[in-house]
Amino acid sequence: MELLVTGSAGFIGSNYVTRHLAKFNNHSIVSLDQLTYAGNLENLKVVMNNPRHHFVNGDIRDKPLVDNLVSKNPDVIINFAAESHVDRSIDYPEKFLSTNTIGAYTLLEAARKYDIPQFVQISTDEVYGSLSTTDPAFTENTTLSPSSPYSASKAAADLLAISYYKTYNTPVKVTRCSNNYGPNQFPEKIIPLFINNLLNNKPLPIYGTGENVRDWIHVYDHCDAIDAVLLNGRSGQIYNIGGGTEKQNLEVADNLIKVMGSSPSLIKFISDRPGHDLRYAMDCSKIYNELKWTPKIKFESGLIDTIEWYKNNVTWLKNITNGSYRNYYDKMYGDR
Numbered sequence: 001m002e003l004l005v006t007g008s009a010g011f012i013g014s015n016y017v018t019r020h021l022a023k024f025n026n027h028s029i030v031s032l033d034q035l036t037y038a039g040n041l042e043n044l045k046v047v048m049n050n051p052r053h054h055f056v057n058g059d060i061r062d063k064p065l066v067d068n069l070v071s072k073n074p075d076v077i078i079n080f081a082a083e084s085h086v087d088r089s090i091d092y093p094e095k096f097l098s099t100n101t102i103g104a105y106t107l108l109e110a111a112r113k114y115d116i117p118q119f120v121q122i123s124t125d126e127v128y129g130s131l132s133t134t135d136p137a138f139t140e141n142t143t144l145s146p147s148s149p150y151s152a153s154k155a156a157a158d159l160l161a162i163s164y165y166k167t168y169n170t171p172v173k174v175t176r177c178s179n180n181y182g183p184n185q186f187p188e189k190i191i192p193l194f195i196n197n198l199l200n201n202k203p204l205p206i207y208g209t210g211e212n213v214r215d216w217i218h219v220y221d222h223c224d225a226i227d228a229v230l231l232n233g234r235s236g237q238i239y240n241i242g243g244g245t246e247k248q249n250l251e252v253a254d255n256l257i258k259v260m261g262s263s264p265s266l267i268k269f270i271s272d273r274p275g276h277d278l279r280y281a282m283d284c285s286k287i288y289n290e291l292k293w294t295p296k297i298k299f300e301s302g303l304i305d306t307i308e309w310y311k312n313n314v315t316w317l318k319n320i321t322n323g324s325y326r327n328y329y330d331k332m333y334g335d336r
């Protein structure tokens with residue numbers, strides 16, 4: 001099987017490419033990434049010399065480039081490429097609409113033109129909006145109610161992808177996953193941000209009261225779920241993917257502090273994010289029953305492995321926590 005994978009130098013894309021090539025020794029991947037602040041070729045170092053992997057530096061909105069890559073008739077396009085940080089979407093919504101929605105459109109158009117046998121759009125539980133503490137978990141039929149420009153731009157791409165299935169019969173599948181953690185995650189997201197801060201004895205900024213709940217899944221489990229959808233999922237379908245581990249942000253901070261032997265006094269409450277969703281929770285019975293996929297990595301052990309990974313990759317961390325990241329970090333979470 002030949003795959004065209006976008007967003008391959010980011011957190012989930014790089015784990016997916018590396019893991020997929022190791023799992024399927026007769027598959028090959030062309031991977032496309034614009035190398036924005038979040039894209040890092042270091043993340044792909046294990047596969048850069050693999051003859052079954054070819055990296056292309058480019059933009060999913062670049063029609064001639066996308067047309068050229070898709071004209072080579074890959075068996076599937078998997079679209080991970082995105083602007084992915086909610087806080088940044090509040091500051092720069094246009095970038096999010098442009099990459100997440102128009103970028104997905106550009107890929108879908110090429111898939112339609114060249115009759116590509118499969119298109120997997122990687123999406124998020126955030127498209128469903130917010131739950132109360134007592135609401136039932138999101139199913140694939142939950143009404144979309146995104147709260148941030150990030151989740152709205154992803155919801156638009158999901159709807160467009162499904163419309164291509166209904167209108168043009170483009171064989172599209174959509175996956176919606178909960179919060180990922182694991183190696184290679186850019187340290188603006190809560191778990192690597194907190195690990196990095198604890199390594200440097202810096203405060204952990206917690207929005208509002210810290211009671212916001214997220215469902216956590218290890219990135220390897222997410223990658224395996226995508227393979228299950230790729231190999232056995234049905235076209236025109238949406239599949240929820242979750243880790244079955246609901247945690248308040250404050251609990252995540254407490255866990256990290258405990259495992260890393262740091263002081264609880266490092267917790268620092270800051271003013272809440274506008275439009276901050278209270279709770280996400282996933283009903284994954286569809287993928288469990290239909291594709292027999294279940295998450296394998298327990299949050300507690302996955303978190304310990306993740307902390308170890310960041311401790312063993314301090315140069316990786318240092319390289320990306322300079323420059324523009326530093327400025328953004330200070331603006332968002334600096335002393336206030």
Ligand SMILES: NC(=O)c1ccc[n+]([C@@H]2O[C@H](COP(=O)([O-])OP(=O)(O)OC[C@H]3O[C@@H](n4cnc5c(N)ncnc54)[C@H](O)[C@@H]3O)[C@@H](O)[C@H]2O)c1
Pocket residue numbers: 006007008009010011012013032033034035036037038039040058059060061079080081082083084085099103122123124125154176177178179180181185186
């Ligand atoms: N991180 C999560 O917890 C999570 C959960 C569910 C779904 N998702 C989805 O998974 C996908 C990957 O998320 P991530 O956390 O790895 O994000 P990330 O920010 O780490 O990586 C995104 C990658 O996309 C690339 N990119 C950005 N704009 C591009 C463009 N115009 N053309 C080509 N490449 C471009 C970046 O360079 C980067 O390598 C996204 O679609 C995201 O919405 C993420």
